[in-house]
Amino acid sequence: MVPHPKHLPADERRAVTVEAVVELAAEKNPSEITTTAIAKHMGVTQGALFKHFPNKDAILQAVMEWVAKRLLARVDKAAHSVSSPIAAIEAMFMAHVEFVTEHPGVPRMLFGELQRSEQTVPKRMAQTLLRRYRERLQHLFGECKTKGELPEMLDIDASITLLIGIIQGLVMQSLLAGDVELMRRDAPGVFAIYRRGIEAEK
Amino acid sequence: MVPHPKHLPADERRAVTVEAVVELAAEKNPSEITTTAIAKHMGVTQGALFKHFPNKDAILQAVMEWVAKRLLARVDKAAHSVSSPIAAIEAMFMAHVEFVTEHPGVPRMLFGELQRSEQTVPKRMAQTLLRRYRERLQHLFGECKTKGELPEMLDIDASITLLIGIIQGLVMQSLLAGDVELMRRDAPGVFAIYRRGIEAEK
DNA sequence: TAAGATAGTAATAGATTACTTACTTTGTGG
DNA sequence: CCACAAAGTAAGTAATCTATTACTATCTTA
Numbered sequence: 351m352v353p354h355p356k357h358l359p360a361d362e363r364r365a366v367t368v369e370a371v372v373e374l375a376a377e378k379n380p381s382e383i384t385t386t387a388i389a390k391h392m393g394v395t396q397g398a399l400f401k402h403f404p405n406k407d408a409i410l411q412a413v414m415e416w417v418a419k420r421l422l423a424r425v426d427k428a429a430h431s432v433s434s435p436i437a438a439i440e441a442m443f444m445a446h447v448e449f450v451t452e453h454p455g456v457p458r459m460l461f462g463e464l465q466r467s468e469q470t471v472p473k474r475m476a477q478t479l480l481r482r483y484r485e486r487l488q489h490l491f492g493e494c495k496t497k498g499e500l501p502e503m504l505d506i507d508a509s510i511t512l513l514i515g516i517i518q519g520l521v522m523q524s525l526l527a528g529d530v531e532l533m534r535r536d537a538p539g540v541f542a543i544y545r546r547g548i549e550a551e552k
Numbered sequence: 553m554v555p556h557p558k559h560l561p562a563d564e565r566r567a568v569t570v571e572a573v574v575e576l577a578a579e580k581n582p583s584e585i586t587t588t589a590i591a592k593h594m595g596v597t598q599g600a601l602f603k604h605f606p607n608k609d610a611i612l613q614a615v616m617e618w619v620a621k622r623l624l625a626r627v628d629k630a631a632h633s634v635s636s637p638i639a640a641i642e643a644m645f646m647a648h649v650e651f652v653t654e655h656p657g658v659p660r661m662l663f664g665e666l667q668r669s670e671q672t673v674p675k676r677m678a679q680t681l682l683r684r685y686r687e688r689l690q691h692l693f694g695e696c697k698t699k700g701e702l703p704e705m706l707d708i709d710a711s712i713t714l715l716i717g718i719i720q721g722l723v724m725q726s727l728l729a730g731d732v733e734l735m736r737r738d739a740p741g742v743f744a745i746y747r748r749g750i751e752a753e754k
Numbered sequence: 755t756a757a758g759a760t761a762g763t764a765a766t767a768g769a770t771t772a773c774t775t776a777c778t779t780t781g782t783g784g
Numbered sequence: 785c786c787a788c789a790a791a792g793t794a795a796g797t798a799a800t801c802t803a804t805t806a807c808t809a810t811c812t813t814a
Contacts, residue, residue, distance in 0.1 A: 599804075
């Protein structure tokens with residue numbers, strides 16, 4: 351770890367703050383991610399955060415931006431690295447699992463934001479991220495059908511709900527076991543079952 | 553709704569408290585379920601709760617007991633209502649979805665407890681509940697194999713992770729849409745894909 | 755029906771939270 | 785090189801949360 355200099359330019363400090371939140375989310379309940387905890391984790395006093403963010407929600411907003419940008423970039427890259435659409439779906443799934451394994455706090459943050467009852471900015475961003483994610487999958491599933499890689503009668507919406515649920519389920523299992531590597535290990539077997547399910551004709 | 557009398561015997565008051573928490577969880581973030589919110593929801597002052605529970609975690613513990621008892625009873629009943637083990641798995645899944653549709657706060661509470669970093673009593677109870685749930689499924693999947701209803705080479709652990717993930721995914725979707733009925737509607741289609749996945753030979 | 759036990763209220767203590775303010779340190783451009 | 789802006793600290797404030805305390809209302813039963 352690089353020994354942080356005390357003073358950082360504003361944009362770097364903001365970036366460090368976002369990383370601190372992502373790291374904290376890996377081991378803490380979202381409700382335990384207080385501004386004090388964030389500040390302590392980056393070696394700065396609590397008040398310093400408000401030099402760079404107007405309030406706590408602005409921090410969470412920046413985190414959601416970080417997540418959306420990185421996650422979508424990763425899955426897009428994975429999807430474009432293969433030719434067939436069904437392989438793209440699998441690559442996307444694996445890239446997502448890989449991303450979550452590297453940043454186990456991310457699904458926690460996402461789920462935590464979705465749970466909030468008020469319609470906050472970070473919550474709306476979480477919803478937008480998931481909508482974009484679904485759109486990409488919808489496109490790929492459509493391609494699969496036209497290329498004959500998946501049966502015409504397949505329920506695409508159900509397939510996508512299922513695929514996202516698989517990741518959620520893997521996260522939950524790794525949460526139970528307290529071991530994120532479990533996700534990476536179990537992902538292929540779980541996806542294999544899923545794939546047989548969507549490929550099967552009737 | 554029955555107009556509550558002011559004074560209730562201790563065990564009834566405890567039962568009412570648990571119900572209040574379950575109801576609140578349906579519309580509130582777990583972190584927003586404060587003792588004040590619970591008390592207000594049951595028409596009593598905040599301090600009154602501590603006449604019946606030593607602390608807040610004891611309330612959550614009682615909630616987890618309530619959930620574990622009811623959920624397991626429901627899925628067990630469903631599983632025993634049919635003869636073939638594969639039908640039992642489907643019945644169990646549907647009963648679970650039905651239960652969650654009736655009590656949308658339950659998965660929130662469960663997930664919320666699992667997220668806590670400290671090893672609290674209610675967290676341990678959530679873990680126990682999920683372990684018991686898995687055990688029941690393990691048994692059914694084993695039966696399916698011996699009766700030839702599912703292929704011998706099927707990965708049971710992956711299948712169970714997937715099944716639990718499906719429910720989690722449905723919950724997440726209904727959370728996004730803000731409509732619990734969505735779960736009940738989408739469950740059959742999603743399970744159909746799952747079933748084809750586990751039944752397919754290779 | 756009076757007395758003791760039970761269940762409630764109202765007020766508040768003590769801890770913790772997000773956020774502010776007054777001041778200090780550090781980096782940088784004219 | 786030094787004035788000034790940017791970045792950080794230390795010490796607060798107001799709000800809110802769990803839990804306690806002192807007191808009161810309400811049941812129960814001898």
